[in-house]
Amino acid sequence: MPLNLTPIDARGLTFDVAAAGPEDGPAALLLHGFPQHAGEWDAVVPALHAAGLRTYAPNQRGYSPGARPAAVEDYRLAECVADALAVLDALGVDAAHLVGHDWGAIVAWALAARHPERVRTLTAVSVPHPTAFAHAISTDAEQRERSSYMRLFREPGKAEHVLLADDAAALRGVLAGVGAGRVDTYAAPLREPGALTAALNWYRAMSAEEMAGTGPVTVPTTYVWSDGDVAVGRFAAEACAAHVTGDYRFVALAGVTHWIPDEAPAALAEAILARIAD
Template identity: 60%
Template sequence: MSTLLEHTHVPVGPFTFDVTVGGPTDGDAVLLLHGYPESAASWSRVATLLNDAGLRTYAPNQRGYSRSARPDGVESYRIDHLVADVVGLLDALGLDTAHFVGHDWGAAVAWIVAARHPDRITSLTTVSVPHPAAFGWALREDADQKERSSYIRLLRTEGKAERVLLRDDAQALRAMFGDVVAPALVDEHVALLGEPGALTAALNWYRAMTSDFAETPAVTVPTTYVWSTGDIAMGRAAAERCGEFVDAPYEFVVLDGATHWIPEECPEPLARAILDRARATG
């Protein structure tokens, strides 16, 4: 039996975040953090599976994606702000701790929350993006990863990236999802990013990146990292080094043939990985 997902608004400081909530009210909490260029809707199928297993899920549209949490300026999207948003959401929801799950940029945020605030995380499941120190090493040392990440130069170019991605009914933005994400879901992601200022806000996550990401210390919470062999953005070198930066029980799950869009393409194996990690942690 599938659980109905509900949409709510959660104030955190000067902002209000749009959050999709589901599952039994007495279930263990799971915070689901989306990536770029997606939205909380990317978690719909995974969340339903977790809800049916008895977990309570919270999937926010993060800073820049929520209409009432879309400040101007690159500085507003520094990682310190993104981390503070997540901790603030936990506080506003009355959650001392939660199981954290993050995909793409959501994974990067989850890694850093785990490094800085391990007392707020029961377990960690990251998807596609490995620990920032492993990724930073690969960007410096691995030719394959350098090539895979070359697209970031465009995304960091103010003005040009917006023009390229949104012209012709956001053809370039839609093309990123290939044929593995349902067209209706792509429409939902694109509609959100087509709102005034939304795409610039999402791109500001990239523009605010600094080299100190690679200095993130090892995390000390039980962790599962899920990577797919068909991910065009994230190569094997960084994925295989990820476990070196986890000082806790760790599992590396490889999905053969899957693309970067794991939450939408592979909800069942991803939900199993999350459940296995949550149950093993207790």
């Protein structure tokens, strides 16, 4: 995990935030996904810093030990969006360039849709707009199969047992695409008591109504998808455009898996900076 984590108090919780880059630079808020943490941006941020951006990457709800409520309902999408806003408030940031991967992308989409005044640009990575994703799961058989792992993740106790058994072999398998040298970086924190349950609670609190009810995004937006993503197919990816009314760009990376920030950090940084430059 990043060594320069700063505790930020927000909403009665304490979030560990990796802050770096020019202190007077435009702010970029980077939201990680499952089963990772703020360290997933480590290879992306040097290019952002070189371009003059100040980056803030929080360990989100459940991933920061000081922000780990017990109830499943505490991990609803609305709570996670409120966390991101509260972190920006605590940092004194009125509006930020927003980047999110996986579950972080879902939070970023919802934040941009509901609070466009707080978002200068949006770069969503891997996971499309929640309404497009929910529609794809309900209507596209291929996407439904790709998302079938969520049924296990929503089963309390069973999912933890499966993922942590045999020295966390299944969890390590999920993370295989990040590269052999990075797997332990993400897996080790989730083996701490209560950590994996908190991370899985994002899935258990997930509501089809909340996902499908996310409105259109009006801010300038880039969606970065990869054709080697086993979790998100092209049907869902291409459906994303219908839910953005602001300037929109779809970037498809060939031969890259779901783990874009780890596997293709230069291409991702290029997409983020191109969106900001525009």
